[in-house]
Amino acid sequence: xxxxxxxxxxxxxxxxxLYAISAVLMTxxxxxxxxxxxxxxxxxxxSALIYRWVSVDxxxxxTLFEIFLWLTALVYPLSCFTxxxxxxxxxxxDVFIALVLVFPAAFVFDGSPRQLPPALxxxxxxxxxxxxxxxxxxxxxxxxxxxxxxxxxxxxxxxxMAEKRSYKLVCLGFPLLTLGLLLGCFWAKVAWxxxxxxxxxxxxxxxxxxxFVLYFHYRYQNGTKRVLINHLLVNIGMFFIVVxxxxxxxxxxxxxxxxxxx
Amino acid sequence: MSKRRTTLINxxxxxxxxxxxxxxxxxxxxxxxxxSLFNSTLMIVLWVSILLIFIIGxxxxxSLRKNVSLALIHIAPVLIIIGGMIGSEKGHQLQKKYxxxxxxxxxxxLIYEGSESDKIYLDGNSxxxxxxxxxxxxxxVLYYQKDTLYLDAGxxxxxxxxxxxxxxxxxxxxxxxxxxxxxxxxRVDLNGKDRQIIDKPGEGLNYAAQVRIIYPNGKTITRYAxxxxxxxxxxxxxxxxxxxxxxxxxxxxxxxIEDGKTIKTAEIEVNKPLHYGGYHFYQxxxxxxRGQYTVFSVHxxxxxxxxxxxxxxLAVGIFWRFWFGKIFVFRKGLNGD
Numbered sequence: 125x126x127x128x129x130x131x132x133x134x135x136x137x138x139x140x141x142l143y144a145i146s147a148v149l150m151t152x153x154x155x156x157x158x159x160x161x162x163x164x165x166x167x168x169x170x171s172a173l174i175y176r177w178v179s180v181d182x183x184x185x186x187t188l189f190e191i192f193l194w195l196t197a198l199v200y201p202l203s204c205f206t207x208x209x210x211x212x213x214x215x216x217x218d219v220f221i222a223l224v225l226v227f228p229a230a231f232v233f234d235g236s237p238r239q240l241p242p243a244l245x246x247x248x249x250x251x252x253x254x255x256x257x258x259x260x261x262x263x264x265x266x267x268x269x270x271x272x273x274x275x276x277x278x279x280x281x282x283x284x285m286a287e288k289r290s291y292k293l294v295c296l297g298f299p300l301l302t303l304g305l306l307l308g309c310f311w312a313k314v315a316w317x318x319x320x321x322x323x324x325x326x327x328x329x330x331x332x333x334x335x336f337v338l339y340f341h342y343r344y345q346n347g348t349k350r351v352l353i354n355h356l357l358v359n360i361g362m363f364f365i366v367v368x369x370x371x372x373x374x375x376x377x378x379x380x381x382x383x384x385x386x
Numbered sequence: 387m388s389k390r391r392t393t394l395i396n397x398x399x400x401x402x403x404x405x406x407x408x409x410x411x412x413x414x415x416x417x418x419x420x421x422s423l424f425n426s427t428l429m430i431v432l433w434v435s436i437l438l439i440f441i442i443g444x445x446x447x448x449s450l451r452k453n454v455s456l457a458l459i460h461i462a463p464v465l466i467i468i469g470g471m472i473g474s475e476k477g478h479q480l481q482k483k484y485x486x487x488x489x490x491x492x493x494x495x496l497i498y499e500g501s502e503s504d505k506i507y508l509d510g511n512s513x514x515x516x517x518x519x520x521x522x523x524x525x526x527v528l529y530y531q532k533d534t535l536y537l538d539a540g541x542x543x544x545x546x547x548x549x550x551x552x553x554x555x556x557x558x559x560x561x562x563x564x565x566x567x568x569x570x571x572x573r574v575d576l577n578g579k580d581r582q583i584i585d586k587p588g589e590g591l592n593y594a595a596q597v598r599i600i601y602p603n604g605k606t607i608t609r610y611a612x613x614x615x616x617x618x619x620x621x622x623x624x625x626x627x628x629x630x631x632x633x634x635x636x637x638x639x640x641x642x643i644e645d646g647k648t649i650k651t652a653e654i655e656v657n658k659p660l661h662y663g664g665y666h667f668y669q670x671x672x673x674x675x676r677g678q679y680t681v682f683s684v685h686x687x688x689x690x691x692x693x694x695x696x697x698x699x700l701a702v703g704i705f706w707r708f709w710f711g712k713i714f715v716f717r718k719g720l721n722g723d
Contacts, residue, residue: 296708
């Protein structure tokens, strides 16, 4: 376990605490105060991100610690944004997503700052990683909605409503997932001379993208007739994203250009 | 949905699943073997099948022709695959065999400072000669300002110390370590009466730091720390010290020479290749000891433009379809999907 005994740690653990209290309050009762604490958790989280940005003196998107700091900071703003578009309040669900994401940043990943190697000093670095992070949070939300709906298998109406919401979140996230993949291809061409290197991370990103392509084709063919399969396909896509983000980066099985394990 | 359309969309889904399964397998076998797998003859059959599905799909599904965003999304992968095929090793072999186009698919170029080369080495001694040459005027390595000392305190316990502006470290036992001077390229001058330690930047990459170790009893020693490690004769509790700088960039300043004339000057860096004469030249490696030569990896640009167009079409089509075609519908509530 990695404890961050620094000002950054204070900001990070404060946001974690606020998220945790908010999750409890929104589960038991007191949604209003819970939402307020969720907001303040975001403020501390965002401050940690800005502090990190200033202290490392480059876009903090290099290490898994920084990536998870970003992912968590995106949850609250995206909750506000998607509430309007899916016509559904997901704050209660999203605070748990924030908690799940902030935990590895707070206790698992090494928070030591690193200098950017030459390969990452590119105009593609920020947009490529940012596109992926926005899409991952949106897909995470879509997947969480699907999992919740799958708990109530007998309530067909609820399953369909949740599927439509989940579909709309995937529709928001999929273009960003595509953009992340394509910017990665452009960047690879500029940095290494080829669009595609069959690196494990590249392949897992492609697999995640293909899983959602399959979902769209299946849904086009079947609509919400087999709603459970739609939910399952969203979760398969999300499973591949988790593999891409965590397993591929940390496991020594998938050595390659994107691996952090070594 | 008609039977014909159902069959076609089923085949599409089976192909996607097959591609997912093969990619999962590819991810476990490593990049080199995955590359061989996806360029194998059997896979070419799969790629061609995917191309055919896209073409048949655009005939069977009129929406793929009439709806611009859908058309872009489904034409783009065709272009990306075609571009990839033209730019592949096999694509280059076929172009040589049937069209007489002799172009290196991939190779490397090694050039010493002050000299020029027009040869792309493919493997071993075989090479392709270019109609122009590259002359390396200068090669330099840039470092970040922040540097680090690594101390081996024994038992494999290696601690790192980022050097601040005052460039000193005070240990628990009161020992003080100061960086007195930094060298970009430390050299020993043996020409004079006494040997002298001098800095000759630009003539090598032997960066080092002169460190002064002051013990609590007042004894002071001065040593040199290198990236390779040991400070000779050190007698402090942490007697193995190495000095490290993090590389910020590698820059090769080159001239493109054609018919004896300099056509172009450029600086090739990581993330900043040179595109000239149908090839991309990338900063790939360098002489890490003396900094006297640079190595470029050279890639043919065949098929690149087709793939670029495919990528742009795919991005535009998907954003158009999913964001601009749907976000405005989202506002109307859940009925409008």
